[in-house]
Amino acid sequence: MKFRAFIFLFFVSVSVFAQSVVDLMEKDYLYYKNNVSTKPDSSLIHLQNALKLNRSYKDKNWEADLIYGIGYCYFTMQNYKLAIENFEKAIRLADEIGNQNILGKAYNNIGLIYSYQNKTKIALEYYHKSLKITENREEYNDNTISVLGNIADLYIMQKDTVNARRYYQMAKQLGEKEDKKLNLAVVYNNMAVSYMTSNKDSTEFYLIKAINIYKNTGNTYGQIRAQNNLATTILNFNSKKDFPKALSLLDESLRLSNESLDIEAEYFTNFYLGNYYEKADIDYRKALDYYNKAYDLIKEGFNNESTVELYKRLSKTYYELGDFNQAYRFQSIQHNLQDSIFSVEKNKEFIETLTKFDVERKNNQIQLLNKEKEIQRASKRLIFIVSILLIVPLILLAVFYKKRLVYQKTISQQDKRLFEIEKETIRQQNLIKGQKQERSRIAKELHDGVGGKLSAINIKMDQLNTTIIQNDELKECIGQLQDTAKEIRLISHALNDSELNEINFVDLLKQLTKDYKLFFSGDIHLNVFPVEKFGRIDDYRKHFLYRVIQEILSNSIKYSEARNINIDCTFDDRYRFIVEDDGKGFDIGNVKLGMGLNNIKKRVETMKGVLHIDSSEGRGASFIIEIPENGEFKN
Numbered sequence: 188m189k190f191r192a193f194i195f196l197f198f199v200s201v202s203v204f205a206q207s208v209v210d211l212m213e214k215d216y217l218y219y220k221n222n223v224s225t226k227p228d229s230s231l232i233h234l235q236n237a238l239k240l241n242r243s244y245k246d247k248n249w250e251a252d253l254i255y256g257i258g259y260c261y262f263t264m265q266n267y268k269l270a271i272e273n274f275e276k277a278i279r280l281a282d283e284i285g286n287q288n289i290l291g292k293a294y295n296n297i298g299l300i301y302s303y304q305n306k307t308k309i310a311l312e313y314y315h316k317s318l319k320i321t322e323n324r325e326e327y328n329d330n331t332i333s334v335l336g337n338i339a340d341l342y343i344m345q346k347d348t349v350n351a352r353r354y355y356q357m358a359k360q361l362g363e364k365e366d367k368k369l370n371l372a373v374v375y376n377n378m379a380v381s382y383m384t385s386n387k388d389s390t391e392f393y394l395i396k397a398i399n400i401y402k403n404t405g406n407t408y409g410q411i412r413a414q415n416n417l418a419t420t421i422l423n424f425n426s427k428k429d430f431p432k433a434l435s436l437l438d439e440s441l442r443l444s445n446e447s448l449d450i451e452a453e454y455f456t457n458f459y460l461g462n463y464y465e466k467a468d469i470d471y472r473k474a475l476d477y478y479n480k481a482y483d484l485i486k487e488g489f490n491n492e493s494t495v496e497l498y499k500r501l502s503k504t505y506y507e508l509g510d511f512n513q514a515y516r517f518q519s520i521q522h523n524l525q526d527s528i529f530s531v532e533k534n535k536e537f538i539e540t541l542t543k544f545d546v547e548r549k550n551n552q553i554q555l556l557n558k559e560k561e562i563q564r565a566s567k568r569l570i571f572i573v574s575i576l577l578i579v580p581l582i583l584l585a586v587f588y589k590k591r592l593v594y595q596k597t598i599s600q601q602d603k604r605l606f607e608i609e610k611e612t613i614r615q616q617n618l619i620k621g622q623k624q625e626r627s628r629i630a631k632e633l634h635d636g637v638g639g640k641l642s643a644i645n646i647k648m649d650q651l652n653t654t655i656i657q658n659d660e661l662k663e664c665i666g667q668l669q670d671t672a673k674e675i676r677l678i679s680h681a682l683n684d685s686e687l688n689e690i691n692f693v694d695l696l697k698q699l700t701k702d703y704k705l706f707f708s709g710d711i712h713l714n715v716f717p718v719e720k721f722g723r724i725d726d727y728r729k730h731f732l733y734r735v736i737q738e739i740l741s742n743s744i745k746y747s748e749a750r751n752i753n754i755d756c757t758f759d760d761r762y763r764f765i766v767e768d769d770g771k772g773f774d775i776g777n778v779k780l781g782m783g784l785n786n787i788k789k790r791v792e793t794m795k796g797v798l799h800i801d802s803s804e805g806r807g808a809s810f811i812i813e814i815p816e817n818g819e820f821k822n
Contacts, residue, residue: 208244212237212253219256223263224408225447231260251280251289259296265451267300291321291330299337307341314338332358332370336377348381349755349765349811355381372400376413383416385769386806387424391417411440411452415459422466430467437463450484457481458497465500471507478504495524641671692724695733700754703740709750711740720758728814731790736766738783739810743768747808762814772802 215237219230238253258273274293281289298313317334321327339354355378362371379393394417401410418433418440437460444452461477464470478501485494498521506514575583648665690698693715700711715721724732736754743752747770755765787810791798794814802808 208240212240212244212249215240216252216256219260223256223260224406225449227260227263231257231264234260247280247284248286251277251284251286254280255289255293258293262296262300267304271297271300287320287324288327288330291317291327291334294320295330295334295337298334302337302341307344311338311341314341328361329370332362332374335361336370336374339381340377343377343381348385351381352378372397372404372406372409372413375400376409376416379413379416379420383420384423387420387426388806390420394420407443407447408449408452411443411449411456414440415455418463419459422462425466427467430463433467434463454481454484457484458500461500461504465504471504475501475504475508495521498524641668644668691722692729692732693718693722695729696736696754696756699733699737699740703744707744707752709752711752711754713754713756715756717758721756721762724762728794731794732762732764732812732814735787735790735812736764738787739766742783743770743808746773747771749807758816761816764810764812764814766810767807769807772804772807774804775800775802 215233218233223230234253234256238250238257241249241253254273255277258270258277261267261270261273274297277289278293280286281293294313294317298310298317301307301310301313314334314337317330318338321330321334324331335354335358339351339358342348342351342354355374358374359371359378362374375393375397379390379397382389382393394413397413398410398417401407401413414436418436421429421433437456440452440456441460444456457477457480461474461481463474464477465474478497481497482501485497498517502514502517502521505511505517578586648661648668696713696715700713704711740752740754743749743766747768749768749770751769753765753767755763755767757763757765788798791812791814796812796814799811799813800808801811
């Protein structure tokens with residue numbers, strides 16, 4: 188009896204001890220969760236204490252959580268070496284016990300560290316590992332949103348805003364679906380940055396949403412970051428009526444960064460205040476004071492790749508103040524630092540890695556869908572086998588007869604579809620042939636007939652004006668006549684399809700932009716990557732694509748009042764063409780599909796492509812065309 192009582196008391200005491208240890212660890216862990224962003228030093232001490240307590244408790248899940256937390260404290264303190272060491276320890280433990288949450292977050296944070304260190308290729312590899320673990324798993328949506336946003340940030344570093352916004356949109360849709368406010372605030376802020384130099388309204392819209400979330404959740408650092416970005420947007424667009432608002436936002440950010448002892452926030456706020464006094468008040472002395480405060484923080488050990496821009500601003504400010512020695516010194520530092528962090532080969536390698544990552548990610552999604560289909564097929568097979576064992580021969584015969592009818596009907600429908608497709612293909616080929624002949628005839632008439640007569644009239648009028656009349660109005664008429672002849676010649680070249688067959692697609696686009704620059708006061712920018720891929724486009728699609736881009740370019744020059752037109756041609760698993768202008772835009776909901784837009788839409792559909800038009804009044808227009816490589820899109 189006494190022995191049983193002793194055993195009972197022993198187990199009770201062990202249970203009480205274990206519970207008290209867990210309570211103490213939970214208390215330390217809760218302190219870390221609530222204070223890591225503002226007090227990483229003390230949070231680290233609490234986690235280390237909890238880790239000592241766990242030595243007696245020996246719970247590997249707790250150990251993985253605590254070591255990850257220690258790594259995150261070092262990450263917040265910018266001690267990246269110790270952060271990576273602890274994240275890797277947490278990864279080994281999490282992999283051993285199957286803790287997917289810790290694995291996904293640790294890979295993501297290591298990727299973020301390498302991104303800060305400008306090791307973008309390694310960063311992308313870690314983001315990829317994290318995404319493979321958490322994507323398509325709702326319980327880990329927080330991490331998936333974060334990784335998608337981080338990948339978008341890498342595209343921003345490469346000045347590829349189109350792909351950046353694509354990833355931001357994926358993160359935004361997932362965040363809004365799950366109402367993940369803190370993740371959404373980060374995505375809103377970064378989406379705003381992608382519009383910061385091109386669209387003031389979109390930038391302000393997303394930044395105000397981010398600021399409101401940060402204020403409501405008490406995230407001081409996020410609030411400072413978003414406020415600084417809003418102030419910078421006001422300066423970038425030279426919105427003078429909003430200058431007082433910009434200064435107020437920066438002053439509040441500086442107060443918050445001093446109160447929270449956040450060195451990074453203090454650095455950026457001083458930098459942006461210097462920018463304000465340089466651009467808005469044009470007070471170079473005050474600007475220099477704030478730039479020097481930011482520079483002092485760098486000398487204390489804080490480091491960030493934005494220091495290149497700080498050295499540039501210091502050089503310019505010293506130059507404006509007449510201190511040329513200091514201006515030259517900071518300019519030299521800036522150039523040396525730029526050379527150390529950037530090279531063309533490195534940029535090319537990173538773009539190739541991004542493309543490889545996108546392809547692999549899509550392949551993983553396809554594999555996941557195929558596995559789901561396999562499971563569904565296996566389930567159907569099981570049901571089918573059970574049915575065969577239960578259904579009598581008569582019902583089996585009826586099912587077989589019904590399936591035969593369905594099969595014959597399907598074959599008949601497929602034959603009919605193939606016939607219609609073949610007939611439509613022949614019709615399209617005949618239509619194209621007729622259009623080519625008619626264009627060639629009109630081009631010849633314009634060039635040889637109208638063009639020749641205009642040239643003869645021009646020569647005769649020029650001779651008369653030179654030898655007899657010497658009239659200024661006649662001279663102006665001669666100039667207008669020459670311009671008309673030049674435009675007739677351009678139209679005839681544009682109509683002549685023989686050039687389209689003889690020249691590869693990239694050279695056609697270069698000639699097209701060169702011709703249109705004669706009639707456009709702004710700039711037309713053409714980017715093609717990879718060039719060799721677009722150079723191999725077949726004649727059939729080359730003809731249609733050339734006419735589509737020609738129509739969009741013509742409409743933009745005639746109606747948009749744009750200053751810049753960008754034509755970007757890229758390829759991953761499909762041809763993608765993006766034509767953007769910074770003109771007055773139009774309301775897609777109200778615009779009528781005239782002949783121009785109808786022709787564009789029909790030509791894209793003929794190539795089994797997809798057309799997206801993004802525009803609204805006051806913010807330019809974007810035409811995005813996606814054409815499959817081999818006649819159809821991959822799943």
